[in-house]
Amino acid sequence: MPKFPSKEWLDEAVRLTNEDPECVVAGKGWKGDFGAVVEAEPGKLAKPFVVHVVPGDCRIEKARVLTDPDDLDELEPVYLARAPYSVWKQLLQGTLDPVEAVLKRRISMRGDLQPLIERMKYKGIADRVFAKLQTQYIDEP
Secondary structure, eight states: OOEESSHHHHHHHHHHHHHOTTHHHHHTTOOOOEEEEEEOBTTTBSSOEEEEEEEOSSSEEEEEEESOTHHHHHHOOSEEEEEEHHHHHHHHHTSSOHHHHHHTTSSEEESOHHHHHHGGGGHHHHHHHHHHSOOEETTOO
């Protein structure tokens, strides 16, 4: 069972996303890469976990873990999401709505949100992926 956050967890999430039948429709015509920062929290996550994801046409082409949040500054992703570890954990567990999290500024988002809002109809992909993705959280024994 992969631990969140880790490279193994990211690889499994990408694999499951690319296998989802709705992924082809949801990704069609998508433009822009993503950066995500899981910010460190005392007693939960010792150092930030940084990811760069490059969607291609209809699938995720590349997803990698970076060593430092500053590495994203050089890549200048079109979208950047930052939040403390506990917020990401709540999102993954389905106890926090992503739109509500952005509106209440629990997640810091950079980039044009309109294309993301338009694709909210494909939110079922994430729900299915996270339901299949057996996750052990790094702050739990």
